[in-house]
Amino acid sequence: MGLLDNRKIVITGGSMGIGLAVAKKCADEGARLILVSRHKEDLVKAVKGIGGSERGHSFQCLDVSISEKVKESADSILRADGYIDGLVNCAGIYGPIGKTEEIDPAAFVNTININLLGTFYMCHYFAPLLKKAKRGKIVNYSGGGAAGPFPNYSAYAVSKVGIVKLTENIALELKNDRIDANAVAPGFVVTRLHQQTIKAGHRAGEDFLQKTMNHIAKGGVPADLAAQLTVFLLSAKSDDITGKFISAPWDRWSEKDFVTKLKKDKDFATLRRIDDKMFSKKV
Numbered sequence: 001m002g003l004l005d006n007r008k009i010v011i012t013g014g015s016m017g018i019g020l021a022v023a024k025k026c027a028d029e030g031a032r033l034i035l036v037s038r039h040k041e042d043l044v045k046a047v048k049g050i051g052g053s054e055r056g057h058s059f060q061c062l063d064v065s066i067s068e069k070v071k072e073s074a075d076s077i078l079r080a081d082g083y084i085d086g087l088v089n090c091a092g093i094y095g096p097i098g099k100t101e102e103i104d105p106a107a108f109v110n111t112i113n114i115n116l117l118g119t120f121y122m123c124h125y126f127a128p129l130l131k132k133a134k135r136g137k138i139v140n141y142s143g144g145g146a147a148g149p150f151p152n153y154s155a156y157a158v159s160k161v162g163i164v165k166l167t168e169n170i171a172l173e174l175k176n177d178r179i180d181a182n183a184v185a186p187g188f189v190v191t192r193l194h195q196q197t198i199k200a201g202h203r204a205g206e207d208f209l210q211k212t213m214n215h216i217a218k219g220g221v222p223a224d225l226a227a228q229l230t231v232f233l234l235s236a237k238s239d240d241i242t243g244k245f246i247s248a249p250w251d252r253w254s255e256k257d258f259v260t261k262l263k264k265d266k267d268f269a270t271l272r273r274i275d276d277k278m279f280s281k282k283v
Contacts, residue, residue: 002030013090015042021223032056064118074125083132095155115159136179171243187221187249
């Protein structure tokens with residue numbers, strides 16, 4: 001028995017990188033997947049790699065930054081399947097690299113459209129399908145860009161912190177519909193994305209450029225960690241964990257005491273203002 005047996009799950013960005021690692025892990029746990037990406041050739045290869053249509057997997061070519069296209073996708077899946085059990089939003093780009101005053105504003109907007117609005121559109125149009133499931137799950141991908149300053153990557157960082165706040169909000173809005181929503185920080189997983197940093201050179205900032213090269217040389221954080229966390233958050237094991245921002249490599253999410261704290265402490269694993277190095281509830 002797998003943790004996700006017979007669950008219908010949509011994964012954006014599922015044809016490569018972290019999204020593909022998540023797809024493979026979900027398929028191994030018995031889920032039936034609909035992979036979403038802009039690139040048909042990559043999707044065909046990805047679906048074949050996880051067992052193909054014989055195991056109930058399929059794909060849709062989709063640009064998540066186009067609202068009406070996402071609506072059409074949701075409508076088609078509603079007609080074909082009636083509901084979904086899970087939604088994983090992995091699709092994303094780095095966007096422009098360089099000082100905010102020097103980057104192309106159009107590239108900044110495009111990054112927001114894909115990363116943040118793409119995640120919003122998916123949550124917006126697929127929420128009705130999740131409400132028809134016994135227990136719906138949303139996993140949005142954020143990252144370190146949301147947890148601290150990320151100079152020279154403003155578009156990426158702004159989009160990712162927006163995803164965390166969006167996740168917190170929809171977690172409360174959908175709680176009575178038995179839908180859990182959480183955000184995942186995968187850590188520095190070596191993907192094609194980081195070649196953009198190498199290409200950008202000094203525009204990325206010397207510190208982050210060197211950090212990127214070091215991570216690439218050492219292999220980075222295994223994508224499997226994020227995939228394992230995603231499976232956990234899609235499964236019944238994570239019921240009542242919602243509105244959290246969880247790091248795949250740094251948080252002890254597989255340990256009982258950590259899981260208990262995630263469920264009981266509403267401010268734990270969230271983005272909050274911190275004064276004097278501590279969070280106080282006093283007015």
